[in-house]
Amino acid sequence: MSRLDASLLADLPPFSGMSRDALDDMLARAVSFRSAKDTYVFREGEEAHSFFLLLDGYVRVVKVTPEGEQVIVRYIATGELLGIAKAIGRDSYPANAVAAVDCVLLAWPSNTWDAIVAAHPGFATNTYSMVGSRLVGTQDRVVELATERVEQRVANAILSLARETGRKTDEGILIDFPISRQDISEMTGTTLHTVSRLLSGWDSKGWIKGGRQKITLVEGHKLMMVASARD
Amino acid sequence: MSRLDASLLADLPPFSGMSRDALDDMLARAVSFRSAKDTYVFREGEEAHSFFLLLDGYVRVVKVTPEGEQVIVRYIATGELLGIAKAIGRDSYPANAVAAVDCVLLAWPSNTWDAIVAAHPGFATNTYSMVGSRLVGTQDRVVELATERVEQRVANAILSLARETGRKTDEGILIDFPISRQDISEMTGTTLHTVSRLLSGWDSKGWIKGGRQKITLVEGHKLMMVASARD
DNA sequence: CCGGATCTTTGCATTGTCGCAAACTGGAGA
DNA sequence: TCTCCAGTTTGCGACAATGCAAAGATCCGG
Numbered sequence: 001m002s003r004l005d006a007s008l009l010a011d012l013p014p015f016s017g018m019s020r021d022a023l024d025d026m027l028a029r030a031v032s033f034r035s036a037k038d039t040y041v042f043r044e045g046e047e048a049h050s051f052f053l054l055l056d057g058y059v060r061v062v063k064v065t066p067e068g069e070q071v072i073v074r075y076i077a078t079g080e081l082l083g084i085a086k087a088i089g090r091d092s093y094p095a096n097a098v099a100a101v102d103c104v105l106l107a108w109p110s111n112t113w114d115a116i117v118a119a120h121p122g123f124a125t126n127t128y129s130m131v132g133s134r135l136v137g138t139q140d141r142v143v144e145l146a147t148e149r150v151e152q153r154v155a156n157a158i159l160s161l162a163r164e165t166g167r168k169t170d171e172g173i174l175i176d177f178p179i180s181r182q183d184i185s186e187m188t189g190t191t192l193h194t195v196s197r198l199l200s201g202w203d204s205k206g207w208i209k210g211g212r213q214k215i216t217l218v219e220g221h222k223l224m225m226v227a228s229a230r231d
Numbered sequence: 232m233s234r235l236d237a238s239l240l241a242d243l244p245p246f247s248g249m250s251r252d253a254l255d256d257m258l259a260r261a262v263s264f265r266s267a268k269d270t271y272v273f274r275e276g277e278e279a280h281s282f283f284l285l286l287d288g289y290v291r292v293v294k295v296t297p298e299g300e301q302v303i304v305r306y307i308a309t310g311e312l313l314g315i316a317k318a319i320g321r322d323s324y325p326a327n328a329v330a331a332v333d334c335v336l337l338a339w340p341s342n343t344w345d346a347i348v349a350a351h352p353g354f355a356t357n358t359y360s361m362v363g364s365r366l367v368g369t370q371d372r373v374v375e376l377a378t379e380r381v382e383q384r385v386a387n388a389i390l391s392l393a394r395e396t397g398r399k400t401d402e403g404i405l406i407d408f409p410i411s412r413q414d415i416s417e418m419t420g421t422t423l424h425t426v427s428r429l430l431s432g433w434d435s436k437g438w439i440k441g442g443r444q445k446i447t448l449v450e451g452h453k454l455m456m457v458a459s460a461r462d
Numbered sequence: 463c464c465g466g467a468t469c470t471t472t473g474c475a476t477t478g479t480c481g482c483a484a485a486c487t488g489g490a491g492a
Numbered sequence: 493t494c495t496c497c498a499g500t501t502t503g504c505g506a507c508a509a510t511g512c513a514a515a516g517a518t519c520c521g522g
Contacts, residue, residue, distance in 0.1 A: 063374050066459070071374045088363020089356065094370070125320065131362055132319020138369045139325070143294050143302045145376035146420030150509065180469065189377030194509060196471055212469060212518050230298065381479070411499065422480060427501055443488055443499060 012079040014053065014130065017122045025119065030106040035059075041083065041097040041105065048085035048093050050107040054078055057103030058165065058177045062096045062186075072187045074134070075100065077165055086110040087117075087127055100177045145189055153188040154198050155227040158208070162217040171209055171216050178213035202226075243310040245284065245361065248353045256350065261337040266290075272314065272328040272336065279316035279324050281338040285309055288334030289396065289408045293327045293417075303418045305365070306331065308396055317341040318348075318358055331408045376420055384419040385429050386458040389439070393448040402440055402447050409444035433457075 006023035009015045015023060032055070035041050041052060041059060059076040073095055076082045085093050108116065117124040144153055158175075166173035181199065182192040199215070202208045207223060209216040217223065237254035240246045246254060263286070266272050272283060272290060290307040304326055307313045316324050339347065348355040375384055389406075397404035412430065413423040430446070433439045438454060440447040448454065 063370065065374060065378050067378070069378045071377045073370050073373065085363075087359065088366065089360025090363055090367070094367045128318065128359060128362075129320025131359075131366060132316075132321055135319065135362060135366045135369060136321070136325045138366060138373060139294065139304050141373050142304065142369060142376060143296060145373060146302045146417075147296050147298070147300045181471095182469080186377075191510060192470085193472090193511080196469095197509095200471060210470085228297070412501095413499080423500085424481080424502085425479060427499095431501060441500085 008055065009053075012053070014079075014081050014126050015123065016126060018120060022120050022122075026108075026116065026123070027106075029112055029116065030108050032104065032106050035099040035103045035105060037099055037102050039099050041099060041103075042093045044094060044096045045092050048083065048091055048110050050109055051084045051086060051113065052082050052097075052108075053106040054080055054082060055104040055106055057105075058100040059103060060098045060100045060183075062098060064096070070186050071189070072183060074137075075161070075165065081127065081130065084127060084131070086113040088131060100179075150188065150190045150194055151198060152227050152229065154184060154190070154195055155223045157184055157187045158215060158217060159220065159223055159227060161215075162220065166217065169216065172218040173220070174214070174216045179215060180213050184215075239286065240284075243284070245310075245312050245357050246354065247357060249351060253351050253353075257339075257347065257354070258337075260343055260347065261339050263335065263337050266330040266334045266336060268330050268333050270330055272330060272334075273324045275324055275327045277324050279314065279322055279341050281340055282315045282317060282344065283313050283328075283339075284337040285311055285313060286335040286337055288336075289331040290334060291329045291331045291414075293329060295327070301417045302420070303414060305368075306392070306396065312358065312361065315358060315362070317344040319362060331410075381419065381421045381425055382429060383458050383460065385415060385421070385426055386454045388415055388418045389446060389448060390451065390454055390458060392446075393451065397448065400447065403449040404451070405445070405447045410446060411444050415446075 006020055006027055009023045009027065010018075010020070015026070018026075030053075035057075042048075042050075044063065054076050056078055058078070059082060061073040061076060061082070063071045063073055065071070076097070082097055083093060085091065144156065148156075161175045161179070162173045165176055167176040168174075180192070181195045184199075185192045185195045188195070199208065199210050202223070203210045205222070207219045209218055237251055237258055240254045240258065241249075241251070246257070249257075261284075266288075273279075273281075275294065285307050287309055289309070290313060292304040292307060292313070294302045294304055296302070307328070313328055314324060316322065375387065379387070392406045392410070393404045396407055398407040399405075411423070412426045415430075416423045416426045419426070430439065430441050433454070434441045436453070438450045440449055
């Protein structure tokens with residue numbers, strides 16, 4: 001396994017404002033590991049033994065209903081924390097985390113949380129404000145689901161994915177991990193059929209470029225019009 | 232204004248595990264005030280000058296969309312904290328807070344947050360785990376909106392309200408603040424018409440007892456059947 | 463390079479929910 | 493007590509979105 005260096009962490013939001021020594025200390029307490037595409041990083045209900053930093057890749061956070069329907073709660077991008085149940089006073093994970101691509105992660109045992117927070121108050125502050133952002137973001141999602149139509153929600157989902165995880169190509173902004181119509185439907189509370197109809201419509205207008213588990217945003221402003229249209 | 236005693240706080244979740252001296256200290260930093268029914272405790276976007284404890288009453292947390300539609304994010308019950316923007320690294324409130332009935336609150340200036348947290352780590356821990364619960368609860372709400380039908384969501388909303396704020400009467404469990412069909416629709420992402428149809432249907436079956444801004448849950452298990460019906 | 467699994471597209475019938483309109487009702491204030 | 497108004501109920505037509513079904517496209521492994 002390769003040596004890890006504090007400079008890997010220095011630029012990541014969870015560690016902003018922390019000294020090099022502090023980063024070394026954090027790193028010394030962590031274990032690095034890989035998670036292959038489509039394998040679980042952790043599962044809902046499982047005891048929260050660790051919390052994680054995603055060093056490379058993308059992770060899907062998924063909830064499953066009693067009826068077996070899946071809902072994608074969020075995507076975790078490279079550089080973000082996940083599984084921080086202990087930080088919010090829970091001792092089991094509230095959702096499943098699945099690698100959307102081959103991933104590299106750092107793991108800290110949950111029982112080191114208190115010591116880490118005590119030693120690195122800046123890390124604690126960063127983490128709590130991230131939790132706050134997620135709460136606010138999730139509330140916005142509730143508002144969206146409660147008030148907008150499917151078409152608008154799907155447009156918003158694609159715009160968000162492009163913004164947060166987009167990679168520039170010569171055709172437009174490509175969502176840089178495999179994402180199916182089914183995934184989009186699980187993000188927006190609809191069916192893969194409806195998503196497919198919408199995307200193929202936008203594709204034929206040249207606003208996006210679709211493909212198998214692939215979406216390229218070509219004309220973002222057109223989708224923004226769709227997302228905010230009164231009707 | 233009446234004298235406040237630390238015993239008022241001792242039994243409330245935000246202060247659990249804190250010493251009498253600590254409670255006195257918290258209380259000494261706070262200001263008590265009243266908020267009449269339908270007045271704002273704070274508004275979305277406003278600078279988060281204070282955070283609050285609801286000593287008596289109920290507060291509605293509401294978001295408004297650009298199109299002017301309202302969404303009720305949550306109800307705050309007696310004994311809960313609200314407006315803790317500073318705790319999660321925000322300097323403005325992310326939603327509106329409106330008194331659902333005449334309320335009594337305590338307010339702490341936001342700039343005392345750091346000092347309070349430093350002096351009372353137990354309070355900080357309690358607060359962060361409350362934020363965590365709200366995040367998990369809000370995520371569950373996303374799952375519900377994404378997968379369940381209106382009928383189930385309305386049933387769930389009533390069951391939750393009855394559980395969290397219900398008062399036992401001879402007819403059943405009464406939601407003990409004025410709540411309109413419109414309010415229920417703004418909690419569940421539907422229209423007051425649809426809510427009215429559902430409630431009057433359940434009323435005629437004897438499962439609930441409706442009234443003007445009033446709902447009494449009579450046969451909770453029947454609503455639970457509705458809430459979890461496959462179809 | 464072929465076969466099969468997976469993902470996507472599309473047509474059609476069905477329906478849950480909305481939007482509009484109008485009538486009804488109960489309670490607060492004059 | 494009467495009046496008025498906010499809140500509630502209900503009918504009906506419209507439509508967005510679903511569910512089902514089948515065909516088409518794309519990729520991966522042998």
